[in-house]
Amino acid sequence: MHRKLLQALGTALAAVVFVPGILWGQFGIPTTGRAPLGGELQNIERQTWHIFGKVTDLEGKPLREAKVRVDVGLGPKFVKELTTDVQGGFSTEYNLEADLNTSVSVNLLVNHDGFHPAHEFVNFGHGDKTWQIDVVMRPESADSDELPVESLIGKLAPKLRASLQQDSSIAPAHKDFERGADEFLDRHDSSKAIPSFNKVVKRYPSCANCLTMLGLAELDAGSWRGASSDIAEAAKLVSAQGSKQDQAESFLIVAEMENWKGEYAKAAGFLMKAKDLDPKNAFVLQELGRTLVLQKNWDAAVEYLQRALDAGAGKEALLLRTQALLEQGDAEAADASMKAYLGGDDIKTFPISVRRLYAQIDARKSLRSYLEVKSVVNEPLPSLVKGAPELHGLEPASGTEDVAAILKQAGENVQAFFNNFQNTMSVEQVREERLNKNGKVKDSLDQKFQYLLVTHPEKWGLGLEEFRTDMHGERAAPTGLSSGLMITSGFASASLLFHPAYQEGATFRYLGKQAVNGHDCFVVAFAQKPEKAQMVERFNMNDASILVLFQGLAWIDAQSYKVVRLRTDLLKPQTKIRLERQTTEITYDPVTFKQLSAAMWLPSEVAVTVEWQGKTYRNLHKYSDFKLFNTNTKEKVKQVDAPPQDPPQN
Numbered sequence: 001m002h003r004k005l006l007q008a009l010g011t012a013l014a015a016v017v018f019v020p021g022i023l024w025g026q027f028g029i030p031t032t033g034r035a036p037l038g039g040e041l042q043n044i045e046r047q048t049w050h051i052f053g054k055v056t057d058l059e060g061k062p063l064r065e066a067k068v069r070v071d072v073g074l075g076p077k078f079v080k081e082l083t084t085d086v087q088g089g090f091s092t093e094y095n096l097e098a099d100l101n102t103s104v105s106v107n108l109l110v111n112h113d114g115f116h117p118a119h120e121f122v123n124f125g126h127g128d129k130t131w132q133i134d135v136v137m138r139p140e141s142a143d144s145d146e147l148p149v150e151s152l153i154g155k156l157a158p159k160l161r162a163s164l165q166q167d168s169s170i171a172p173a174h175k176d177f178e179r180g181a182d183e184f185l186d187r188h189d190s191s192k193a194i195p196s197f198n199k200v201v202k203r204y205p206s207c208a209n210c211l212t213m214l215g216l217a218e219l220d221a222g223s224w225r226g227a228s229s230d231i232a233e234a235a236k237l238v239s240a241q242g243s244k245q246d247q248a249e250s251f252l253i254v255a256e257m258e259n260w261k262g263e264y265a266k267a268a269g270f271l272m273k274a275k276d277l278d279p280k281n282a283f284v285l286q287e288l289g290r291t292l293v294l295q296k297n298w299d300a301a302v303e304y305l306q307r308a309l310d311a312g313a314g315k316e317a318l319l320l321r322t323q324a325l326l327e328q329g330d331a332e333a334a335d336a337s338m339k340a341y342l343g344g345d346d347i348k349t350f351p352i353s354v355r356r357l358y359a360q361i362d363a364r365k366s367l368r369s370y371l372e373v374k375s376v377v378n379e380p381l382p383s384l385v386k387g388a389p390e391l392h393g394l395e396p397a398s399g400t401e402d403v404a405a406i407l408k409q410a411g412e413n414v415q416a417f418f419n420n421f422q423n424t425m426s427v428e429q430v431r432e433e434r435l436n437k438n439g440k441v442k443d444s445l446d447q448k449f450q451y452l453l454v455t456h457p458e459k460w461g462l463g464l465e466e467f468r469t470d471m472h473g474e475r476a477a478p479t480g481l482s483s484g485l486m487i488t489s490g491f492a493s494a495s496l497l498f499h500p501a502y503q504e505g506a507t508f509r510y511l512g513k514q515a516v517n518g519h520d521c522f523v524v525a526f527a528q529k530p531e532k533a534q535m536v537e538r539f540n541m542n543d544a545s546i547l548v549l550f551q552g553l554a555w556i557d558a559q560s561y562k563v564v565r566l567r568t569d570l571l572k573p574q575t576k577i578r579l580e581r582q583t584t585e586i587t588y589d590p591v592t593f594k595q596l597s598a599a600m601w602l603p604s605e606v607a608v609t610v611e612w613q614g615k616t617y618r619n620l621h622k623y624s625d626f627k628l629f630n631t632n633t634k635e636k637v638k639q640v641d642a643p644p645q646d647p648p649q650n
Helices: 002-026 149-165 168-186 190-203 208-221 224-241 244-260 264-277 282-294 298-310 315-328 331-342 352-366 381-387 403-419 494-498
Strands: 046-057 067-071 080-083 089-097 105-111 118-123 133-137 424-435 441-455 464-469 506-516 519-528 537-540 545-548 550-557 563-570 579-591 600-612 615-628
Touching: 046 067, 046 105, 080 089, 105 133, 118 133, 118 190, 118 224, 133 224, 149 168, 149 208, 149 244, 168 190, 168 208, 190 208, 208 224, 208 244, 224 244, 244 264, 244 282, 264 282, 282 298, 282 315, 298 315, 315 331, 315 352, 331 352, 403 494, 403 506, 403 519, 403 550, 403 563, 424 600, 494 563, 494 579, 506 550, 519 563, 545 579
Parallel strands: 046 133
Antiparallel strands: 046 089, 067 080, 067 105, 105 118, 424 441, 424 615, 441 464, 506 519, 519 550, 537 545, 550 563, 563 579, 579 600, 600 615
């Protein structure tokens, strides 16, 4: 009996010992041997997939705070939302069952303010390693003269489709091609088209047209990395075996990609090759003209856009030619070209870009009265010195100095200033005055603000806006209009006249050297050209406004080539509105910040004097206590507002 009892107890103990083994197997804890009751222990192997990459713009600059959506195709629970760091990087991991996930494909959708969405699809295959996913984002630019991606696709993709449908050499892949073409061109879903086109290319890697179609679909989907690679490979194949027309269109696609990167000179080179291969191709000629517009080569742009029109190009070429004619300085020809483009239709029915160009032409025509005006540029020096007390002590030019060399270096400094500008805040003291006939102050108003200069990224780096807050940080603006005083603003951008992009809009003359605060300065006179000026100021009244052009003097430090003083005056009085004078005098001083290695030259004092409708107004602005700050705020400001008109006298 004792023996039976011990045997029974042993059996019971064995059951107690082995039951937990079944539980451990269910929770995946590694064990060896065979479980009781005939059950197999499950050892689930897992593999970690490291998904990482970098987001940049077309120039290779990292984009921080881009929103990255990672989808590995395993359902919503596996979708991850990431944000790029200061270096544009992103990173995450997926710990997946190895048996069920022998390969991983990643779908990335990336968004960032100011950029087109980017989309990249990467298949890491059956290996156990991943690599960096490079995402390149193309900037949005609603007013850009560059060709939209959809226009390039609309022009080339239908022809490629027709050609490939007749290509017997890829007949076995026609089903995949048709599926992709239907998604891409009929359903307008390029993301769904890409896998089908990839199958065709994988099967026929030497099919240049197949690669080109895939590249266009990738461009449309936002896959710049994939498109760049496939279009480049297609171009190599076309250059070796394609017809002249195919080669021309291949160069055209490569050129447009260079245009979107801002590499206009490279784009022009590719388009010249395309033009030589297919001289009567209206689209190639149009795009060459467009690129010359982007380069601001107005004369050549007018010529090639006319060739495009002669070859049968449509209204887009006509609109581009209209713009080139305006920038060339021929407002009358631009007006005639615009009328041909409108074809008698109401301008209000056209897109904003067309309406803006129409308004620019109208404004340029209104400046024709300036054409015969004499300015400080051609005034005799003794007369000029007599009328401008600031020039007393000027050492006249000897005639050997090169004004172009001065403008080049000063222009580079101005360009660097706007490209590298940091957001600044300062204290602004504003004094608004109305003077009586003997020059004494009749009415005045003193105000104090926090003055903010905010930059925002643009292609040329010219995005600089100003706005004001009160000393408590609440949005504010100078008052005084209701008291018969004047409001003035917008001085920080005054030196843009010397920016290389704007110098063509003025005539310059070197007057000589003069000492300013112990530093030798070059003194340069300037006058805006009515036919080419791009920086045209608007004088605002109660219910109307008028465009005005300026002339003036600039003092440029002879060592640093920084603009240290600037004076602007009306190019001519505006008798129609009784605006006799508008003089702005700006003094610039170097401002140092601990965070920056070099000083920023910013306005420290500004004086504006206006003689309008028989009254004289003077505003004084002083800036101090400069600081740097970070903000995403974007505000709009007015330039010059006139005080209200006095009521008529009985």
